Amino acid sequence: MTKVDVLLGLQWGDEGKGKIVDVLTPKYDIIARFQGGPNAGHTLEFNNIKHVLHTIPSGIFRPNALNIIGNGVVIDPVIFRKELNDLKKFDLDCSETLLVSKKAHLILPTHRLLDAASEADKGKTKIGSTLKGIGPTYMDKTGRNGLRVGDIFSANFKELYNNLVDKHKRILSFYDFDYDLSSLEPDFFDAIEVLKQVKTIDSVHEVNKAIKENKKVLAEGAQGSLLDIDFGTYPFVTSSNTTCAGACTGLGVAPNRIGEVIGIFKAYCTRVGSGPFPTELFDETGEKLRANGHEFGATTGRPRRCGWLDLPALKYAIQLNGVTQLCMTKADVLDTFDEIKVCVAYDTEEGRTDLLPYDINEDKVKPVYKSFKGWETSLEEADNYDTLPQELKDYISYLEKEIECPIVYISVGPNRKQTLIRE
Numbered sequence: 001m002t003k004v005d006v007l008l009g010l011q012w013g014d015e016g017k018g019k020i021v022d023v024l025t026p027k028y029d030i031i032a033r034f035q036g037g038p039n040a041g042h043t044l045e046f047n048n049i050k051h052v053l054h055t056i057p058s059g060i061f062r063p064n065a066l067n068i069i070g071n072g073v074v075i076d077p078v079i080f081r082k083e084l085n086d087l088k089k090f091d092l093d094c095s096e097t098l099l100v101s102k103k104a105h106l107i108l109p110t111h112r113l114l115d116a117a118s119e120a121d122k123g124k125t126k127i128g129s130t131l132k133g134i135g136p137t138y139m140d141k142t143g144r145n146g147l148r149v150g151d152i153f154s155a156n157f158k159e160l161y162n163n164l165v166d167k168h169k170r171i172l173s174f175y176d177f178d179y180d181l182s183s184l185e186p187d188f189f190d191a192i193e194v195l196k197q198v199k200t201i202d203s204v205h206e207v208n209k210a211i212k213e214n215k216k217v218l219a220e221g222a223q224g225s226l227l228d229i230d231f232g233t234y235p236f237v238t239s240s241n242t243t244c245a246g247a248c249t250g251l252g253v254a255p256n257r258i259g260e261v262i263g264i265f266k267a268y269c270t271r272v273g274s275g276p277f278p279t280e281l282f283d284e285t286g287e288k289l290r291a292n293g294h295e296f297g298a299t300t301g302r303p304r305r306c307g308w309l310d311l312p313a314l315k316y317a318i319q320l321n322g323v324t325q326l327c328m329t330k331a332d333v334l335d336t337f338d339e340i341k342v343c344v345a346y347d348t349e350e351g352r353t354d355l356l357p358y359d360i361n362e363d364k365v366k367p368v369y370k371s372f373k374g375w376e377t378s379l380e381e382a383d384n385y386d387t388l389p390q391e392l393k394d395y396i397s398y399l400e401k402e403i404e405c406p407i408v409y410i411s412v413g414p415n416r417k418q419t420l421i422r423e
């Protein structure tokens, strides 16, 4: 029996998971998404074309890989249909390679409306939702109201839909919020017909059968560990468990069936939307990180907040997930910096600590930095760890010593080929 490997982000998302899953997929028979929904934007770049996937796993471009959307995912049929259509433009037929769990929950048009109404109502305290309806859908899941993919085959689906929408309308009436549901519904029901054509499964049976047959499965995380509903910077988090435990509940895999846990982090830090970010830079260095790293959201186009790497936060995420292998992405973004900083601890009212405090708001923690000399060399053509600039190797060695986990993959560009693997 094999085990399920898990790949996930260790920061606030956008670590470059899509690219790394794409690099690793030749080793796997199955790629499975286990949480989140179309708030993810996994970018893959090859043959000079950029592809952004939201709900569909990043293994979809590999001819022999099976792609599973697990029970922990929430699906917007309209966005899902668009993703399928975009893939068709590249002559990609997913009819045999894409499987959707019947237990995955559906995002209804009213979930998106509720998301928008709630966010507008919060005013200045808004959490920076992607407004994709993810939060309200998970609320209906835990509130035991939700509709699942399996329901679309039921003869009374329309009735189930209307019952839930009536509840949503009652909630919407509490907000000062105008909406036109009738303009959204025809598209939704059209997209439901498309979803009906896709193969549906129970991911519990499918994944466990696969590991019994010694197939290799990779669980692909979305967002990042610091956005986890339980362990992230609450309430500025996403609505699912983005950490390794989410792979168990979001696919139906027992904890002792988890194998390697591959944690992805950027050589610096970014965050989209609101919420604490101790190492955020508001100066020209932050601007330079944003410009060099093209730090604008793949889903929303929003500029990402940028700052230095935060080691206490990274160590916390590594511990939470039981990471066994690390991947550092976007090292090339630091190519032109003469000085690189890393936050090694925080100064708090209680003294200095290298543990992530309960409250990491900027008035509560002040980052303590260690400086490194930049390599000031282009990594664009780097194809071997041994020939990397010594300054970068020193940076990597320091991180490995501090976080006690090997950095096995180093990504030096958006292309598949720009990935160095240390065996």
Ligand code: GTP
Binding pocket: 009, 012, 013, 014, 015, 016, 017, 018, 019, 039, 040, 041, 042, 043, 044, 045, 221, 222, 223, 224, 293, 298, 329, 330, 331, 332, 333, 411, 412, 413, 414, 415
């Ligand atoms: P979420 O699950 O939404 O958090 O997405 P993600 O982790 O897959 O990240 P996303 O693809 O949104 O963002 C990463 C961006 O960085 C994409 O545009 C990638 O093409 C790009 N990228 C990935 N690795 C590298 C790298 O090593 N260097 C550079 N310069 N760009 C990279």
